[in-house]
Each structure stands twice: as C-alpha cells, then as structure tokens.
Amino acid sequence: MSHTLGIRQAQKQKTRQAFLDAALALLEEQSLSSLGLREVTRAVGVAPTAFYRHFRSTADLGVALVDEALGSLHPMVRTTVSTAGDSEERITRAIELIAHHVDAHPAHVRFIARERHGGVQPVREAIQSQLARFAEEVKAELAKDPQAEGWSDDDVLMLAHLYVDQMLITASLFLETLEGSTDERERVAQLAIRQMRLISIGRRHWLD
Amino acid sequence: MSHTLGIRQAQKQKTRQAFLDAALALLEEQSLSSLGLREVTRAVGVAPTAFYRHFRSTADLGVALVDEALGSLHPMVRTTVSTAGDSEERITRAIELIAHHVDAHPAHVRFIARERHGGVQPVREAIQSQLARFAEEVKAELAKDPQAEGWSDDDVLMLAHLYVDQMLITASLFLETLEGSTDERERVAQLAIRQMRLISIGRRHWLD
DNA sequence: TGTACATCAGTGAACGCGCGTTCACTGATGTAC
DNA sequence: TGTACATCAGTGAACGCGCGTTCACTGATGTAC
Numbered sequence: 221m222s223h224t225l226g227i228r229q230a231q232k233q234k235t236r237q238a239f240l241d242a243a244l245a246l247l248e249e250q251s252l253s254s255l256g257l258r259e260v261t262r263a264v265g266v267a268p269t270a271f272y273r274h275f276r277s278t279a280d281l282g283v284a285l286v287d288e289a290l291g292s293l294h295p296m297v298r299t300t301v302s303t304a305g306d307s308e309e310r311i312t313r314a315i316e317l318i319a320h321h322v323d324a325h326p327a328h329v330r331f332i333a334r335e336r337h338g339g340v341q342p343v344r345e346a347i348q349s350q351l352a353r354f355a356e357e358v359k360a361e362l363a364k365d366p367q368a369e370g371w372s373d374d375d376v377l378m379l380a381h382l383y384v385d386q387m388l389i390t391a392s393l394f395l396e397t398l399e400g401s402t403d404e405r406e407r408v409a410q411l412a413i414r415q416m417r418l419i420s421i422g423r424r425h426w427l428d
Numbered sequence: 429m430s431h432t433l434g435i436r437q438a439q440k441q442k443t444r445q446a447f448l449d450a451a452l453a454l455l456e457e458q459s460l461s462s463l464g465l466r467e468v469t470r471a472v473g474v475a476p477t478a479f480y481r482h483f484r485s486t487a488d489l490g491v492a493l494v495d496e497a498l499g500s501l502h503p504m505v506r507t508t509v510s511t512a513g514d515s516e517e518r519i520t521r522a523i524e525l526i527a528h529h530v531d532a533h534p535a536h537v538r539f540i541a542r543e544r545h546g547g548v549q550p551v552r553e554a555i556q557s558q559l560a561r562f563a564e565e566v567k568a569e570l571a572k573d574p575q576a577e578g579w580s581d582d583d584v585l586m587l588a589h590l591y592v593d594q595m596l597i598t599a600s601l602f603l604e605t606l607e608g609s610t611d612e613r614e615r616v617a618q619l620a621i622r623q624m625r626l627i628s629i630g631r632r633h634w635l636d
Numbered sequence: 637t638g639t640a641c642a643t644c645a646g647t648g649a650a651c652g653c654g655c656g657t658t659c660a661c662t663g664a665t666g667t668a669c
Numbered sequence: 670t671g672t673a674c675a676t677c678a679g680t681g682a683a684c685g686c687g688c689g690t691t692c693a694c695t696g697a698t699g700t701a702c
Contacts, residue, residue, distance in 0.1 A: 228665050232678065251547035254462035259654060268656080270679050274467050277656095330545075337541040337600060339459035378622045392545060414586045422630030436698050440645065464673095465689060476689080478646050643699070651691080658684080668692070 236274045238264045243281055244327045252282045253339035282335065282343035289328035290350040296321050297354050300387070301361040307424075309415045313382050315409050318387060322394040333392040341411060351388075355380045384421060386412075437533070444482045446472045448496060451489055460490045461547035461603040490543065497536035498558040504529050505562050509569040513633075519624045523617055526595060530602040541600045551634045559596075563588045578635050590627060594620075 225233070242263035246255060255278050261268045275281040300314045322329050336347050358380035362368055368376055390412040397404045432440070450471035454463060463486050469476045483489040507520045528591055530537050542579040544555050566588035576584055605613045 226666070228676090228678075231665095235678080237598050249547060249549075251459035251461040253459040254547065256654085258654070264461075266678095267680050269658090269681080272657085273678055333545040334547065337538075338546070338547075339455075339457060339462065339542065341457075375622065378619055379626065381619070381628065382623050385593075385597050411586055411589070414583065415590050418587065418590065418630040418634060419626065421632070421633045421636075422626040422628070425629045426626060428629075434699070436643090436645075439698095443645080464687085466687070474645095475647050475690090477648080480690085481645055639702090641699105641701085643697105645695105645697090647694075647696105649692090649694105651689105653688080655688085656684105659682090661680075661682105662678105663680105663686080664678090665675105666674105668674085669672090 223395070232273070235266070236269070239271070239274055239281060239284060243278075244285060244331060247285075247331055247334070251338055251344060252278065252335055255282075269353070279342050282340055283346045285331055286335070286343060286346040286350060289325070289332050290347070292325060292328060292352075293321070293354070294357070297357060297384075297387070300360070301358050301383070307420050308417070311413055311420065314387075314416065315390065315412045318390050318412070319394050319409060322391050322398070326395060326398055327348050329391050329395055331389060332390065333395065336388075351384060355361070355384050358383055367423065379419075379423060386415060386419065390415075440481075443472070443474065443478070447482055447489060448493060449477070452493060452539060455493075455539055455542070456535055459546055460543055460551060462488065463490075487548050487550050490548055491554045494537055494543070494551060494554040494558060497533070497540050498555070498562075500533060500536060500611065501529070501562070502565075505565060505592075505595070506569070509566050509591070515628050516625070517529075519621055519628065522595075522624065523598065523620045526598050526620070527602050527613070527617060530599050530606070534603060537599050537603055541603065544596075559560055559592060563592050566591055575631065583634070587627075587631060594623065594627065598623075 235272060239260060243260050246259060246263060252321045257271050257278055258268045260278070261271050264270075274282070296317055300317050303310050303313045303317075305313065332347060335343050336351075338344055355377065359373075361375045363381055364398070365372075371379075390408075392403050393412065394405065397408055440586075447468060447504055451463060451468050454467060454471060463480050465486055466476045468486070468489070469479050483492070484622065508525050511518050511521045511525075513521065532629050540555060543551050544559075546552055563585065567581075567585045570588055570591075579587075598616075601616045601620065605616050
C-alpha cells in the first residue's frame with residue numbers, strides 16, 4: 221500500500237513540479253546559465269522568494285531537470301537496445317523509438333542536448349554521469365548478444381558509447397525537424413538508419 | 429602587394445580582436461546567452477558604449493566567434509581526411525590531429541561544442557551551416573578515395589556526417605581531459621581510435 | 637608641405653529596469669494530548 | 670472529538686547592484702586642395 225502524502229507535502233510537490241515545467245518551457249529559447257530565478261517564479265505565478273523553498277539556485281533546479289529528463293529516457297534506451305528481430309528490423313525500430321521520444325518530450329531532449337556542454341558545471345556533470353550510466357546499461361545489453369562473443373569488455377563499452385552518442389545526435393536532428401515537413405523528418409530518419417547500419421556492419425566484422 | 433591599413437582601421441581591428449578574445453575567455457565558464465555586454469567591455473578595458481562600434485549585440489559577436497573558431501578548423505579537417513597511409517595509420521594520425529587542435533585552441537573547441545545546441549539562435553545556425561560545409565568538404569575528399577566506388581552520393585555524405593560528428597565528440601572528450609593526467613588522455617585517444625576503426629570496418633564492408 | 641574641414645573610434649554621464657537575496661510575516665496544515 | 674502549540678510553504682517589502690541603451694562629446698586620423 222502506498223502512503224498518501226499529507227496535503228502540505230502534496231501541494232509542495234505540485235509547486236515544485238510547476239517550477240520544473242516552467243523552467244523547461246523557458247529553456248526552449250535560452251540556456252540555463254541565463255535563466256533567472258524571478259523569470260521562473262513569474263512564469264509559475266508565485267513570489268520570487270518561494271523559489272528558495274524548493275531549490276538553492278537555478279543550477280540546483282537544472283540538476284533536478286536532468287534527473288527528470290534522463291529518468292524518462294532509461295526505459296527507452298533499454299527497449300531500443302533489447303528489441304528483438306534481425307539487425308535491420310532492430311535499427312528501424314530503434315530510430316522509430318527515438319523519433320517518438322523526441323515527439324513526446326521535445327523540451328527534455330533540447331535541454332539535455334543544450335546543457336550537455338553548457339555553461340553550468342553541476343548540470344554538465346549530472347548529464348555526463350547519467351550518460352555514463354546509459355553506456356553501462358547498453359554495454360550490459362550488448363554483452364548478452366551472441367555477437368559479443370570474443371569481444372573484450374572495453375570494446376563492448378566502446379561500442380555502447382558509440383550507440384549512446386549516435387542516439388543523442390539522432391535525437392537532436394529530429395528536434396530540428398519538429399516544425400518541419402514530413403519529408404524532412406523522413407530524410408533524417410533515413411540518414412540515421414544508414415549510419416546505424418554502417419555501425420552494425422562494423423560491429424559484425426570487428427573480429428575478422 | 430598587400431595594402432597597409434590606415435592607423436585608424438588597424439586600431440579598430442585590434443580592439444575588435446580584443447573583444448573576441450575577452451569574450452572567448454569569459455565563455456569558458458558560461459554560455460553566450462548569459463554573456464553581458466558590460467562584462468566584455470570591462471574585460472577589454474574600454475567604455476561599454478565602445479561595444480556598439482563593433483557589434484550590434486552579443487549574439488552578433490557570437491557569430492563572429494563562430495567564423496573565427498571554425499575558420500581555424502577547416503585546414504585541420506582537410507588534413508585529417510586526406511592524410512596518406514593505410515587505414516590504421518590514418519586513424520591514428522587523425523586522432524593525433526584532433527588532440528593537437530584541442531591543445532592549441534581549447535576555448536574555440538569549447539565554444540563550438542557549447543553553442544552548437546546553445547540558446548542563441550543566430551549562433552546555432554551559423555555553427556550548423558559551417559558544420560554542413562565541413563561535411564560537404566569531407567564528402568568531396570571521401571569521394572576521391574577508391575573505396576568510394578559504387579557508393580551513392582547520399583551514402584558518402586552520410587559517412588561524412590558520421591566522421592564530422594565523431595570528430596566533435598572526440599574533440600569534446602579531449603577537452604574534458606585538458607586538466608587531467610596523461611593516462612586519461614591516452615584512454616580517450618584509444619577509445620576514439622577504436623570507434624574510428626569500427627566505422628572504417630563498416631565502411632569497408634558497406635557494399636558486401 | 638600646410639591648412640581647413642570631415643570622419644569616426646572611443647568617452648562618460650544618465651536613464652529606467654529587473655535582478656538575487658534578506659527578513660519578518662501569515663495562515664493553513666500537522667501533531668500531541 | 671477538541672484544543673493548544675509547532676511547523677513551514679508561500680508572502681511582500683526592501684536593499685543595493687549591474688544591466689543595456691541613449692546621447693552629446695572629444696580628439697586623433699584622414700582627406701581635399
């Protein structure tokens with residue numbers, strides 16, 4: 221049985237979520253390092269001082285956004301890598317999943333792409349460490365595959381990083397087509413599929 | 429014979445360069461979207477109003493920085509791709525060139541990585557369009573190679589994008605090791621080499 | 637070469653404005669009995 | 670169930686400060702004759 225939160229706690233969580241949502245929306249057209257505390261509270265509709273009941277600073281809020289954004293990605297990564305089928309089917313399915321995720325959470329994807337190399341150190345570090353976790357997860361999935369036989373641990377991890385980076389590149393390409401035509405999106409999908417195919421071929425012949 | 433600039437023009441260029449240098453230094457710990465005009469003029473040692481003699485806005489200065497940063501990259505890209513030798517030698521040489529470039533121009537590399545997906549639209553667009561030019565250049569170099577026989581134009585361009593993205597990923601990994609140990613840098617180099625190797629293998633078997 | 641005027645990079649004062657942070661507060665919710 | 674006190678999310682006034690932009694200016698450099 222799950223414990224029901226008190227009214228006070230529930231309201232606090234609701235406000236906190238409103239801060240995260242408002243910040244994410246504001247970050248579509250700027251970077252975290254220029255996001256103002258008052259800007260966020262204004263968007264939420266509370267007094268500036270209310271901010272401090274939830275976060276120490278905008279950098280702190282940024283780290284919370286990393287958890288939210290990349291938390292929602294974990295299931296996707298897992299599904300993407302472990303989907304059944306032959307290589308070609310898996311690639312198509314993976315690109316579809318990425319496209320779908322970008323459709324469903326464009327602001328999260330934009331935030332991660334933007335702040336991965338952004339100007340706020342704690343946020344950058346939170347993203348790097350989460351991406352390293354992704355790579356480890358992907359590595360674990362890849363290691364299960366019969367294709368991984370004879371591969372060194374290091375080489376599997378190398379491939380996992382390649383996949384994770386490729387996933388982010390593809391996601392950020394899809395992001396740019398969000399307001400574009402279906403044609404544009406299809407071209408991005410075809411590009412991504414062929415890049416994944418080339419990597420798969422390299423993988424298949426790695427031990428030749 | 430080159431025309432010698434008048435004293436006035438020469439001084440103006442010198443000040444302009446001082447703006448670019450100061451901004452680049454300030455951007456090591458923040459994003460362009462939070463860079464202040466007064467911050468830059470203070471670093472240069474001129475009155476705030478002097479800024480307007482050179483740039484309309486910090487976004488405008490950012491676009492000028494893109495030209496400077498990616499201008500210095502063109503020679504490197506060309507050399508990287510067209511270096512002679514067998515595949516393995518070329519890969520090693522390419523990674524060395526990237527490492528060397530990051531050593532020589534760390535602030536430029538950081539700026540491009542940061543603002544490629546950053547919050548300032550005109551700068552983002554300037555970077556995207558320069559990177560597209562890089563991909564076209566790489567495509568042209570790749571097309572000269574006998575290995576490209578039987579490849580469609582689209583597939584060569586696909587591979588070129590893969591190389592360009594891989595180059596940026598590697599550069600930004602090297603950037604993170606700038607204050608690290610030689611060991612760390614060697615590990616990054618080895619990772620990058622093996623990723624390039626896998627892509628090369630995929631390339632070799634693309635038409636199988 | 638010298639003079640008289642034009643150009644224009646950089647100045648400095650002034651402006652209104654929004655910023656982050658502090659503080660003592662209020663009133664609804666939670667808790668002990 | 671009711672009462673008395675504690676907690677604490679959100680308030681609102683106040684602060685000092687740096688911001689971007691305007692404007693008329695200065696004085697060195699450039700140019701026409």
